[in-house]
Amino acid sequence: MKSVLVVDDENAIRGILTIMLSGRFKIITARDGREALEKFRVFRPDFVIMDLMMPVVNGVEAIKEIRKIDSQVVIVALTAYAEQRKEELMDAGANEVLGKPFRRKELVEILQKYI
Numbered sequence: 506m507k508s509v510l511v512v513d514d515e516n517a518i519r520g521i522l523t524i525m526l527s528g529r530f531k532i533i534t535a536r537d538g539r540e541a542l543e544k545f546r547v548f549r550p551d552f553v554i555m556d557l558m559m560p561v562v563n564g565v566e567a568i569k570e571i572r573k574i575d576s577q578v579v580i581v582a583l584t585a586y587a588e589q590r591k592e593e594l595m596d597a598g599a600n601e602v603l604g605k606p607f608r609r610k611e612l613v614e615i616l617q618k619y620i
Contacts, residue, residue: 509532514537537559537560541571542562580598587603587605
């Protein structure tokens with residue numbers, strides 16, 4: 506089973522994403538970019554779903570650091586500002602940018618493209 510690292514500082518969002526993806530993927534969660542980097546190094550997930558606005562280490566910096574560790578992992582950036590930040594996120598190393606709010610179907614279709 507493929508694994509997904511879900512990174513968001515809001516418990517509710519992590520919970521929703523976990524519910525959306527459970528059964529299809531093994532879920533690993535992190536509360537911020539620093540915890541994401543720690544868990545990424547340990548678990549080496551197949552996918553990362555990364556929020557942008559987080560304390561400690563923000564999503565853009567975490568994406569850049571994860572890319573240094575693994576150039577092949579699929580990273581989906583989540584943000585309410587998808588259109589405004591898409592170029593920056595793709596330059597940082599995101600494979601996809603998904604705007605909030607989003608539907609489960611959108612997220613699953615994005616991940617399925619890379620399986």
